[in-house]
Amino acid sequence: MNNLSGQSQADITAAHISRQISLDAANPAKEWESAQPIRFSVDWQGKNSDPALETEVRVLWSRTTLFLRFVCHYRELFVFNDSDPNGRRDYLWDRDVAEAFIQPPEASTKPRDVAPDPSFHKVEGEYDTPYASYKEFEVSPNGMWVDLDIVPSGRSDLRSGMTRSVHVDEKHKIWSADLAIPMKSITGNFDPDSVWRVNFYRVEGTAEPRKYMAWQPTMTPEPNFHVPEKFGILRFK
DSSP: OOOTTSOOOOEEEEEEOSSOOOOOSSSOOGGGGGSOOEEEOOBTTSOOOOGGGOEEEEEEEOSSEEEEEEEEEOSOOOOOSOOOTTSBOTTGGGSSEEEEEEEOGGGGTSOOOOOOOTTOOOOTTTTOSTTOOEEEEEEOTTSOEEEEEEETTEEEEOOOOOEEEEEEETTTTEEEEEEEEEGGGTOSSOOTTSOEEEEEEEEEOSSSSOEEEESSOOOOSSOOOOOGGGOEEEEEO
């Protein structure tokens, strides 16, 4: 449910696991079945639902790791063919991606700053909310990735230590990705009784107008995912 006059109240619950799991997007661990999925296929304004491009997200957690699983229906794939040796690719959002924006409690109450990124060109309206501090994680269908620390002044590399596994099922036109994110890269004091804020997105398409899809619509005039006041709620059980 979206509250367009205030913050979103939609929830996703991360299921607890007692052991570290192996990432295998083609043959996911049985623990993923304990996590209730959320699904979305609408655009960033909550319009134009396209079930053929549905995205499913599940979340697991241990004391040391946050696990994300994306299952993405697609029509065609549009990816970069070059990256850093470790698979990192800046501007990954210019191709097909699944994205998670994650905001632990301290990030929503304490403004921070980072050194300016000389390659970053801020789009008007982005990062303008007073406490727009959160972490951004992206993965592409061919396994490239990027992780970022977002603050009101812009962004910097997060260097989270995130690992991933990606699989493309060409027959059924589904690509999936499992991510493991060290908890310490998101928060310095993880408390499973706390409530985090989060949003999930997909981008697909070779040319504008591309598909910009969101779990919790940001409701901006033009596509813009950087609207933390529209994030949903992440709970831990």
